[in-house]
Amino acid sequence: MSLDDYKLSAELLGHSLDVRAVAAADTYILSGSRDKTAKIWEYNGTAYTERLTLTNHKNFVSSVCVLDGGEWICTGSNDATICVYVAGNVEPFTTLRGHTSTVSTMAPGTESGMLLSGSWDKTAIIWKIAGFGETQPIKLEGHEAAVWSVCALKSGKIVTGSADKSIIYWTSSGEKLKVLKGHKDCVRALLSLPNDSIISASNDAVIKFWNEDGECVKELMGHTNYIYTMAFNYQLGENIIVSGGEDSTLRMWNFDGELGKPITLPAQSVWSVACLKNGDIVAGTSDGVVRIFTKESSRYADEQTLAQFSAAVDTRIRESNLQLGGVKVNELPGPEALLQKGRDDQTKMIRHPDGKVICYQWSNGKWNSMGDVVGAVDNDRGIQESSGKTLFEGKEYDFVFSVDISDGVPPLKLPYNRGDDPWMAAQNFIHENELPQAYLDQVANFIVTNSGNAPVIENASSGFEDPFTGGGRYIPGSGSDFNSSAGNVDPFTGASSYSTQQPSVPVNFVPKSSSGPTSSSSKSPSSKHFPYNQYTTIVTCDPAKVLSKLREFNNSLVDDTLKVTETELEHVIKLASGDYSSIESIDAMKKLLSWPIENLFPVLDVLRLAVCDSNVCSKLITQDVLNLIIQNISVPPANQLMSIRILLNMLGHGYGRGLIETCLANVLVAISTTKKGSANLQIAIATLLLNLTVVQLGYADETQCQHITESIIDFLLWNADPEAVYRSYRAVGNLLNTPHAPTVSAQLISTDSVMDAIRNNMSVQQQYGFEQINEIARDVVNAL
Template sequence: MTLNEYKLSCELFGHSLDVRAVAEGINCIISASRDKTAKIWNAEGAGYVEATTLKDHSNFISSLCVLEGGQLICTGSNDATICVYTPGSVVPITVLKGHTNTVSTMAAGFEPNSLVSGSWDKTARIWTIAGFGPSQSNSLVGHEAAIWAVVTLSTGYYVTGSADRNIYFWNKKGEKVKVFKGHTDCVRGLVEIGRGGLISCGNDATIKIWSEDGECVKELFGHSNYIYTMALNKAIGQDVFVTGSEDSTIRMWNSSGELGDAITLPAQSVWSVACLANGDIVTGTSDAVVRVFTKDPSRYANETVMKAFNVAVQQRKVDTEMELGGMKVSELPGPESLLTEGEEGQTKIVRHTDGKLMCYQWTKNEWICLGDVTGASGGSQNNSGKVLHEGIEYDFVFNVDISDSAPAIKLPYNVGEDPWMAAQKFIHKHELPQVYLEQVANFIIKNSERTAPSMTAPVSSGYQDPFTGGARYIPGGGSSNSNNAGMVDPFTGASSYRSAEARSEVTSNSPRTTISTGIRHFPHSKRVTFDICDSSKVLNKLNEFNSKVESDILRISTEQLQDLDKLTQVAPKDYENAIQTLHQLLKWPKDLLFPILDIFRLAVRHDGICSVLVTPDCLQKLIESCAQSAANQLMVTRCFVNMLNHEVGVNLVKSRFLDIVREFCRIKQGSQNLQIAISSFYLNVTVWQIEFADREIVRLTTEGLLESLKWMTDLEALYRAYQSLGNLTCTPFGQITSAQIISVDVVVDKIRDFMSDVLPTGFEKLNEIARDLTAAL
């Protein structure tokens, strides 16, 4: 029996995000997803139907385990808990609490109703489930990074595989007895083969077969990317197993090698595989679909389903090879990226589920669809008139000298591409200092001609649903970005499409720029501002609240309301009356303050206005408002961020720095926007500290950052916070900062987890900055 004999049996649709785990239950399949649900699919005829949805986790579900022949179903989540269900129940009989981070893997224990779990908190735990009350047994402590795989061996050992690249063996008492070393990257899967034998797989794209004394007796190769999952297929043979990978394929093996050709799936990531008692193979993938493959012709999918699957697979293969402006189409962000705010004027190309590529621009707090994008690279230099660089067509390929002793490196650029994004991508690729971003971007702008992107559809004046393309309003909710192009990730914000007309070839006489190499992510020298605002909406809200104010003294006139609009302008004029009105409005009830504070944060961008507007009493009001509501917290934080962009504001913040940091330390949870605002505040402080370091401010900033990092979850906020920590290590008091960071285990653990964690497309920069921080510490 080989994998070539397997065909698609059915596809199960119901999850809305990645299916991270699959397992076999009693006459059913169980799946778990990033959409925070687990689903039970009952067998019916030759297929399966959705029967039950489990919804008790507060964050994505990352692991599954079925105990006692299907009598207990366990789900492990990013919320650090394990829910235990009986078949048919939608309420857990118990919730196991003890891990402090994502429960990433689980396996049955040695005793009845027992479970072993592994977590990103670097520990494994052994649980016993007695009635409706759990009792925790030993903790397995010793790994230096997240645990991604656990298995129990019939010889009496628990085995754990970790992002620290090690495999540990533990006895039943929880004592570490031996370690297997050999993987060069994160260990992601473990299975027992025979009695006491072990097979492992990992992010190094290898499968290793181990002897009992820790020698790797055989390595199997075939996958071209991370191997996330593996499962025994005992219905085929005692040593037959199946693997799933980031290369979109599943493969079947035995101890001698691969059994047949790979099956390609129409999804980027095969997160999980399970092998059923009848020999069928179940997969959970990043396209939110559960698929079943069978060797039994009676269970093959019908012709219509099979044809649609094959078409999707072929499209996947085409997409994997297709390139657009130097980026693989398959690596372009999906429609979910439109739920993240951008910068005014920022453009991005999005790959929709139907394969269509659309160009969007962030305008007035919304992603506006500009039209279809054309130009996946398929021509040649002869017929396109463009320059070929590394097999890809570009309008320009500039020469950049990084040193006198090294040859020039190439900087490719397409007309219509955001020069800041091209510069950022160039800096990341060649590991150049972030401080050179502006220099490289300005060099591109100066030496290239900017034109509009090529569109096959007219520019749309309305909104388009990022998932369907239909008209729909996409709420902005305020900006959580900066006008600092250096803060934008080129892998999510880049606009790298083909221009409308070809440019002439760039020769060796092309313009050159000369820079020198250094650190990638810090020190970071550009400050952040929150600029974007729809003033009409803010003024309408103010007008609405104005009618609710009971005191005649505090109400404002229509003329005063119109005056306030002057403070939202890029270059305000005749704003004296507006400042007086704003002072009056700050006396409004606390639940009506947030639109006032929204105008306030725009006004304080200007040092002249800030010096008049922010009196000591006004500064005190801002600090007090921070504790009054979530909306006020966000707006006040953005006020302080914007104040830190000029000397007047820096001095004001410095005068009450302890009180401001104290207020931020009281915040223990918050929205994505609030998290980004807080980390942006600290980033601006650290930019200022690199220039003029103050020992006490460095200490307080580090303390505040560490407190916020304990609860922050947003990836962009974490990246900015890590940039801030990196900046602090570059001050004369960096040793103090390093000692403070190392003393906070939960923050250090989170940083180390990011070194090996698999992150959404566009946030690989967190892996890089985590490594840089670890090296700096």
């Protein structure tokens, strides 16, 4: 018997995000997802159906476990809790609290009601659940990084595997017995064998067998990327295991090697596997699907489903060599990403099973297709599948996007060539189609994102004229180097304005690898880069251009009650010039803050300068205005940029810090919804996060440090601007200088892609400031 005998049996659809964990009981399958839910799938004799959805966690479900033959269900979460349910109930019987960070792994103990858990907080815990002679939890402390795997031996001993690359044996009372070292990267999965021997799997893509003396007696190699998960398939034999990982495959092994060819899945990550008593294999994957594979022909899926699965796999394999604007097609999200709600005007490129890449935009409460994205390149041969150029009005372009303006109106065509200025292309598109000038940032950022992060030319030539005003282009937050205070000099560049150059390759984008630069033995967080304890403000502005835009928007208002006088506009613009003495300026600004959202960005541009003064801030920023600012983080890009700059400038004085303290959680949640943006937006987010960590240097709050770290991790997963990366690393360094550094360190080390990027940035050379990036990346790794 080998994996060659297995075929797809069923696909269980219901989760909207990654299925991070699966477990199997006699009569049901349990799955946990990043969508914050766990689901119970019950078998009715012919098919699995969704029986219950468990919704008691505040953040994503990272691990699941069943105890005592399935009578008890356990779900562990990023919210640091474990919910325990009586099977069949939707409310937890009890909630276990003892970890301070994500519960990354769980496993049954050797006794009834015993549960083992491991966490990003570097600890494991032995629990005895109520109703089974509950005892005080026993905490296992000794790892230097997150605990990713736990298992119980028949002798009663406990074994833990960690991101520190080590495996530790413990007594049931919590005493450390021995440490095994041999893996070159995080230990992600453990299985117990008789006589205190174990099997381990790691990010180094190796499966190791260890005897009772702690000696590695066998290594199995076949996976080509991280191994995340293993499970015994006892129906086939005592020593048959199944594994899955980041190479999109399921594999089967015994002590002698691999059994059959791997099964490739149409998803990047196989996060978790489990085996049923009948020998079927369950896999939870990054596309949000639970898949079941069987060796019994009577349980094979129908021919149409098998053909669709095969086509999806073939497409994924083919797409692994395709690129679109420098982005690997196989790294684009699949249709499952459309299950997530979006923000107004948010766009996504989606990879479909037929190989097409289609651009979608969120509007009217749904994702609407904007047309095919062309230009896919075969990475192996270096050629495009087609000519790679699309003809539009007699000219060839790398991209011709279809843009739906409104229902019932034919889509407009937006042509673009790589290397062109996205802002100029956006301006031409707006001018030729007589669209509102307020769309400029939105269209330009759409081009940047969907053309593969094309270079953003932030400052066009001085000869450019705005066809609507006749003047130079007004880009919110840019303009002449006006400095509201001589002391507001950017400490990173030595200037009062930001001038960034996009790298040809994103500075924090690297492929996952099992090897890479390693840190030195130094663990001191001290460096010349951090702690950094000065608040940074962004204060550049051209008052004349802002005033021109305010006049334009004021004149275009349909509701006359919202309009202000020319005198009031002049009073408002004084705030942009550093004149905070006029009460008329405050009153006029309050009126402008009631403008429609599409007219608001120049108002916010002035406001972010005004709040630098604590007295003006106290008069302008009411709770309603603060809520308005936070809401605008999730709206058109120009408003988003200005809103973030308002918040980061508020942190420059005590009054502003006190206000943000009251709504920090909402601010961080709003920031986490941002997954793309221009260099200016990336720098603004990074600076806001940096300022928040400066606050923590003064009075470190553990919960706030943890939430800020999560936001930094989310941001580092997508930001590409080198200055923004540099500031983010400085923010990390600040948090590592607080008393809560161990928790921060565990969160970072447990995020593989971020750690890969940091290690890569220790040596990678880019067109902009790579020496700075190299130095601070090394300092961060040393501190971790």
